[in-house]
Amino acid sequence: MTELVCKIPGMKKLVSRSLLFAAIAGTFACTPSGNSPADESAAAAVNxxxxxxxxGGDxxxxxxSYQLAEDEVQTSMLSIAAYLVVHPRGILLYDTFGVADDERQPGGTGTQQTIVRSDKQERFITLAAPLREQLAAAGYTPADITHLALSHYHWDHSANANVFAHATWLVRPDERAEMFGTPGGSARPATYSELIDGPTVLIDSDDYDVFGDGSVVLKAARGHSPGHQVLYLDLERTGGVVLSGDLYHYPEERSLNRLPISEFDKTQTVAxxxxxxxFLELNNAALWIGHDLLAHRRLKKSPDYYD
Ligand SMILES: [Zn+2]
Incomplete structure (x- = not known):
């Protein structure tokens, strides 16, 4: 079903299909998601x-914290990843790193960056190139991004979210409610605060087909956060890939069946x-765990791409 993007007078905000009837009644101006004029430029260049x-660095x-002993993991370091999905009908960014481009400490690539979460916990990242630079390597600017999806709102996924507040934000209602209600300590709300006024699609189904042809699908995978979502891509040559978000962090959580100590809802995570x-089995798809440092290092990086 086509999702509609609806500009609500005075709110600058969009809502879900539940307002569709109001849109049909002429209350709001709506256009099909993925077909707005802004999509034509950069996205149209690919077929x-x-x-x-x-x-996003190490x-x-x-x-x-994931109920794993030091000697059970190949490395205790995690990677941070984001993904640029270019489709003929639009450009989706999935996650936005843990260090914002505009808060990088001097020293450039290889410099350890310190991030202080809202619960005051300090985290350390050795950052690769800033996000804008990696988008530019692929030939894109932030303005080219038509759609933004976060796997979830935690600090290491949302650092640059405000840069993409112009893009249509694809989010689950319960995730959004927590972000702007009482977010957990691993959030940094200032990094995503501008999304509150941006164009938004509130996803009210488990699967959300972003561009309408089944090749880019956000799938609900709740538990780590209220509206955590993974991203399925049906790539012509590479095949099916599911980008994990934080469904797992260490690959050993998957092989040894361990859960993080603090989850929003562990029962949901298990399910x-x-x-x-x-889904992976049925669709013969691969799981790419964004935090799996060794697997992430083996992947081609922008400007190379998978198709
Ligand atoms: Zn994470």
Whole structure:
């Protein structure tokens, strides 16, 4: 079904299909998502789906937070990833790193950056190139991004979110409510505050087909956060890929069946993992775990891409 993007007078905000009837009644101006004039420029330059992998740096982490012993993991470090999905009908950015481009400390690539989360916990990232630079390498600017989706709102996924407040934000209602209500300590609300006024689609189904042809699908995978979502891509040459968000962090969570200590809802996480594993099996798709440092290092990075 076609999702509509609806500008609501005075709110500058968009709402879900539940307002569709109001739109039909002429209350709001709506256009089909993915077909707005802004989509024509950069996206129209490709005629098939492309996936660019962006490198948000190496994160110091503690396997014990995931019920894993030091000697059970290949490395205690995690990667941070974001993904640029270029489709003929639009350009989607999935996640936005843990260090914002405009808060990088001097020293450039290879410099350890310190991030202080809202619960005052300090985290350390050795950053690759800033996000804008990696988009530019692929030939895109932030203005070219038509759609933004976060796997979830935690600090290491949302650092540059405000840069993309102009793009149509694809979010689950319960995730958005927590972000602007009482977000958890691993958030940095200032990094995504501008999304509150941007064009938004509130996704009210488990699957959301972003460009209407089944090749780019956000799938609900709740548990790590209220509206956590993974992203399925049906790539012509690469095949099916599911980008994990934080469904897993260490690959050993998957192989040894361990859960993070602090989840929004562990029962949901278990169910989401099972549903995604079944989906992978059924569709012969691969799971790319964004925080899996060794796997992430092996992937081609922008300007190279998967298609
Ligand atoms: Zn994460």
């Amino acid at each position: 098939s789906l492309r996936l660019y992998v962006l490198d 994160l110091v982490s503690n396997p014990a 989401s993992r099972q549903a995604v594993e079944e």
